[in-house]
Amino acid sequence: MTALDAPLRNWAGNVGYRAARVHRPRTVAEVQEVVAGSERVKALGSRHCFNDIADTDADLVLLDDLDVRVELASADPDGSGVLWVPGGMPYSRLVPELARHGRALHNLASLPHITVAGATATGTHGSGSRNGSLSTSVAGLELVRSDGGLVVLEAGDADLPGAVVHLGALGVVTRVALRFQPTFDVRTTVYLDLTWDALFADLGAVTDAAYSVSVFTDWHRVTSVWVKSRTDEVDVAREDFFGARAATEPTHMLRDAAVENLTDQLDLPGEWHERLPHFRAEFTPSRGEELQSEYFVPREHGRAACEALRGLAGRISPLLQVGEIRTVAGDELWLSPASGGDVVALHFTWVPDEPAVTALLPEIEAALRPFGARPHWGKLFTTGAAELAGRYPRTADFRALVDRYDPRGAFRNDYLERTVLG
Known part of the structure; x- marks a missing residue:
């Protein structure tokens, strides 16, 4: 060591x-x-x-030097199954190995550089109305409690739904069991000139139009829509994407940014792990100089929440690099931002000016408060523990779980006191 x-x-x-x-x-x-x-x-x-x-x-x-290997836990005749993987392994190392064996995860985040344990512990997600967050792939956890004891949770364990999105409060996760499925191919088409009227005429139809849909915006206008379709499924609206036109060259979501760090577009099919992320594993994601915030609202409030943010466009735009609207399928994980039902995720990539961003966030949170917005646990937000407890019905159960796994408070920190345990 x-x-x-x-x-x-x-x-x-x-x-x-x-x-x-x-x-x-x-x-x-x-x-x-x-x-x-x-x-x-x-x-x-x-x-x-x-x-x-x-x-x-x-x-x-x-945990990046931990001598823990990928191990097959179970495999079904249909090609699905469960793998135990090192918690500290980044998806960028895991997914090529899965693909070589004809296996796939159901979804990936927009960048593959993040670790399995960190992404699943915070409810990190990709996009797609039928796709749950990365946390919903978790079928088991191996973690070290504060007394040094090793705990293994598997499917059917009563603690597992509370332990998956744990925010680091329960222990150090050494291994994660992930469900996999047979491999599949995806193609990405970027569409330009979608109007707000066309988007809001049926927001659900737009976000349901393919396996994964990301709507990029500066909150004055829709700047582009990234439509990622499985090649074995019918794309609902490929030829005429709600009045938008297909881009004829690779398109970055950030103005004047180099496209070399993006995964392939232009309807070119590729393996799932080479298309579902926005960014290639071998490049620094985005420009590498940014801050991020994100808020989740129930799907039925998606349009109203977007309209509220459009009303703040003049306040948002000076600090914004790009905004993104995505969808995530609901789940039953206690602290998942999608717990209890399908959600619309409203993402902000900010310029690296934390004092100014932090000063603006209360205005955004006030605008989204009527819709019960939940912040992304790993990004910038100012919503406190008392308000968040009202957004998560299982908060008291989670606090009891923390008391059992960490009775001496070794894993507590300022963040947990401010957001969940306070």
């Missing part, structure tokens, strides 16, 4: 981790030793969260 000198910063550079010590254990036993011997400890993944969710002033644990 090696210890590294702190400090570290997150991917965006807006968070400096305060840890006195940073550990890179090589075995699960070493993880148990660090956790049991630390007064306060947190796991740190790809550092793509934009807030202090993984911060602590004592010990940080990085």
Whole structure:
């Protein structure tokens, strides 16, 4: 086991981790030793969260050197099954290996650089009205509790629905069991000049038109729509996408940004893992200089929430690089932003000016409050624990789960006190 000198910063550079010590254990036993011997400890993944969710002033644990292998747990005759994978493994390393064996995950986030444990712990998602978040692929967890004990949760365990989206409050996740399905191909077509009137005439029809649909906007206008279709399914509106025209050259969602870091477009078929993300694994996602926020509203409030944000376009646009409207299928995970029903996700990629963004967020949250908006746990938001408890009916159950797994409070930090446990 090696210890590294702190400090570290997150991917965006807006968070400096305060840890006195940073550990890179090589075995699960070493993880148990660090956790049991630390007064306060947190796991740190790809550092793509934009807030202090993984911060602590004592010990940080990085899992990228952990000697844990991908293992097949079960396989069904139809090509589906379950794999145990290292929690610290990024999707960019996992998914090519799955594809080589004819396997696929149901969806991926817009960038593949994030780790399995970090993405599933925060309810991170891709897009598609029929597609749940990445967390819904989880069929089991192996984690180290604050007493150093190793806990394995599997399908049917009463704790699993509360433990999947755990925000780092329950322990250090060493392995995650993921459900897979047979591989499939996807093609991406970008459409331009979609009007607000056409979008709002039937927002559901637009977002349901393909396997994955992302609507990009500056909240003054719709700038582009990325339509990702499975080649084995019929695309509802390919020839005339609600009045929008297909782009004839690769198109970035950010103005004047290089297209080389994007996955292929122009209706060119490719394997699922080469099309579902927006960005290629070998490139820095986006421009690499940004902050992010995101809010989820019940699907039935999608249009009204978008109209509310359009009313703030003049306040939003000076700080915005791009906005994105996506859909996520509902689930029953206690702290999932899609818990209880299908949602529309309203994403903001900001310029790297955290004081100005933080000052604006309360206005956005006030505009979305009538729709019961839930923020993305890994991005910037100001909504506090009292208000969020009202948005998540299982909050009290989650707090009880935390008390059982971490009775001494080793995994608690300022973020958890401010958002869930306070």
